[in-house]
Amino acid sequence: MKNIKFILQYEGTRYDGWQKQGNTENTIQGKLEAVLSRLDGQFVEVHGSGRTDAGVHAYGQTANAKMNTEKNVDEIKDYVNRYLPKDIAVIDAKEVSMRFHSRLLAVSKTYRYRIRTKKDRDVFSRNFVWHLGKNLDLSSMKQGAELLVGEHDFFPFSSMKRGKKSTIRTITSIQIEQVREEVHLIFTGNGFLYHMVRILTGTLVEVGLGERDPKEINDIFLMQDRKRAGQMAPAQGLALMNVFYDKKEE
């Protein structure tokens, strides 16, 4: 038995997100499990670093799976890439210690959100950007972003139900930059709640459009009222870029 760590890229457009769900096999996890199970001759369970929603992409999703195969990691990678659909690929596979777990041991993640600010839509980026079509005031967005960075209870910026699980997370940085006809928001933190990046993005966009004052972010944290947070930005602008681990855990 060996434990394989995979780094994956996918275009999420065609899929119902990362996570296997009841009846549908149309998920990234489902596709990967099907190919690995065929290779291993028995069911192989794949653990992702976390879910991505339907339509969300990944440049560096991480997953691990325990397998019995005699193949080495390069052979596994080649096999998997041969049989996965063309919009999913393994870009790296390596053997890691048996106690490595891609979700439980992740120490931080980076997400990127792309917003097209130019009025005209663009054919080639259509599945990868939120086509806002309006200019954004980056300096007020950066003021808002500063108020989001740090350790906070991000419950109001999520679609979580209040429960026993902590909704406290730490965002270590939010970079906001103009990249040609797009604004990119790059979020790094120790964990992100359900829909959190998309709601943070929607809130910062309302700030950037001048529809709200960046200081309102303090009120949202204080009141813990989800209705005060912004609209959720659409899925297709979002991509999981990197998942980081302590080197000693691998």
Added chain:
Amino acid sequence: MKNIKFILQYEGTRYDGWQKQGNTENTIQGKLEAVLSRLDGQFVEVHGSGRTDAGVHAYGQTANAKMNTEKNVDEIKDYVNRYLPKDIAVIDAKEVSMRFHSRLLAVSKTYRYRIRTKKDRDVFSRNFVWHLGKNLDLSSMKQGAELLVGEHDFFPFSSMKRGKKSTIRTITSIQIEQVREEVHLIFTGNGFLYHMVRILTGTLVEVGLGERDPKEINDIFLMQDRKRAGQMAPAQGLALMNVFYDKKEE
């Protein structure tokens, strides 16, 4: 009546190419004619600068159409972009003289062919590159390209039937460059025969793989024998980048 010149972008993946064909409406020309005819309240014929094959893309296809609408060019552009499928867009529309014709008056065109040389396939470029997965010797390809530049009878590098139409064309330049994990071939010339860019690319790739000597290109011109030319490169690596006109013709 006015004559409108359009510059178009499209991802060709889902379409049966530019040109309307008998039963199928699944062409770029067909989609554009449908939207313009709806706007104009009568059938509007669209003239493209030339065909692109199924799966071939455009960053700057040119077309023109004569219309009766009272709308100005910005209104026409907005209307068309609202109703065209998301993988086709008008990036520019302007009124030109009634004698402008996008095909008959084109003086030169530029095509780009993208080849992915890295072994691993790539999710995000999958519909836009030929995934060769092998390294290419650029210096021998450039030697071959030099022999192609100039005025020649390109019949053996085409899928044309011998007929009354001239198959003599002039290629003014072929640039070959490594762009990260890809090799790009950029062809500029006064006209390109059916399948010509794809067959030239296939031939130059055989040179770059060391399967044939660049000097064989002289023999192919001399013998005018299609069977001596290389394989046709796949459609999805090709894109029409620009169509050029004499300024005075517009």
